[in-house]
Amino acid sequence: MVRAADRAKRPARTSVWLEGKASRGGSARGGGQPSGLDRERITGATVRLLDAEGLAKFSMRRLAAELNVTAMSVYWYVDTKDDLLELALDAVFGELGLPDPESGEDWREQLRALAVGYRALLVRHPWVSPLIGNFLNIGPCSMSFSLCVQQVVRNTGLPPHGQMGALSAVFQFVYGFGTIEGHFVQRCASAGMSQDEYFRQAMSTISEQPQFAANLASAADLMEARGGDTVEEMRERDFTFALEMLVAGIETMVARG
Numbered sequence: 001m002v003r004a005a006d007r008a009k010r011p012a013r014t015s016v017w018l019e020g021k022a023s024r025g026g027s028a029r030g031g032g033q034p035s036g037l038d039r040e041r042i043t044g045a046t047v048r049l050l051d052a053e054g055l056a057k058f059s060m061r062r063l064a065a066e067l068n069v070t071a072m073s074v075y076w077y078v079d080t081k082d083d084l085l086e087l088a089l090d091a092v093f094g095e096l097g098l099p100d101p102e103s104g105e106d107w108r109e110q111l112r113a114l115a116v117g118y119r120a121l122l123v124r125h126p127w128v129s130p131l132i133g134n135f136l137n138i139g140p141c142s143m144s145f146s147l148c149v150q151q152v153v154r155n156t157g158l159p160p161h162g163q164m165g166a167l168s169a170v171f172q173f174v175y176g177f178g179t180i181e182g183h184f185v186q187r188c189a190s191a192g193m194s195q196d197e198y199f200r201q202a203m204s205t206i207s208e209q210p211q212f213a214a215n216l217a218s219a220a221d222l223m224e225a226r227g228g229d230t231v232e233e234m235r236e237r238d239f240t241f242a243l244e245m246l247v248a249g250i251e252t253m254v255a256r257g
Contacts, residue, residue: 015136016083017090037069039077039087046088047125054186055127060084082135089131090139096121098144101151108247110152115174115243118145122178126186129179157254166253170246177239195231 045066050058060081064071078084096117099110122128137146153167188198206212228234 015138016078016086017136017138037067037073037077042067042074042077042084043087043091046084047091050088050127051125055130058085058127085131086135086139089128089135089137090141092121092125092128092141093137093139093145094141095124096141096145098148099152101148101155107152107155110155111170111247111250112243114145114149114152115170118171118174119178119181119239122175123182123185126179126182129175129182132175156250158250159257162253166250169249170243173242173246177242181235199231 042063046058046063049063049066053062058081060074061071063084064074067074074084078087097113099105099113101110137143149167149171150163153163153170156163156166158166184198185195188195191198193201207216226234226237228237
């Protein structure tokens, strides 16, 4: 067992990308490593397991079973579970299609494309949201996304002191929207229902509670004006309108100088 005093002497681990571990690439440590494995295959299996079973159920032992190897075999390629989660997180950021900020394309279209892609990533991989808050996100794919976003926001014409605020407004919004959407989709799947079935059942249950009657009545007009025949359509309209408000806000701030 490692004593607290011993832990205090060691520097805190910051990132797999900062400790020389990523430089191992697809190679295992030393000789005698298990055949048929490499880091790319292990990372891909990790992503698939996280998508299928979620972050709470993920373990190195479960991953080893999926790969049909022993847990120790996986440790030839990564030192810790956190290292592997960090690699998986960066791998899914590689799914994003990034525009070229130097192409001359309108920044509005590029910003919309980045926002839509980021939202889809968060919904497709609900486990990404909590991991973003746990790691530094400085892998090559994460950094490519971050640098692209920064350059697109730079192209808006905002002064330097306002660019980070604009970036935060757009992508913190998308993070929150995509996180809630992804968790809702996951909850519906766990309940064995479609999103529309789950929504209708939830609204029916709430409407039967007297303490919520006034709230539902006051929200009826808003829900009707929201439009859309399905949950996905309503959500799509909400996202699109909110994103356009943010784009318009950036345009306004640029005009103000």
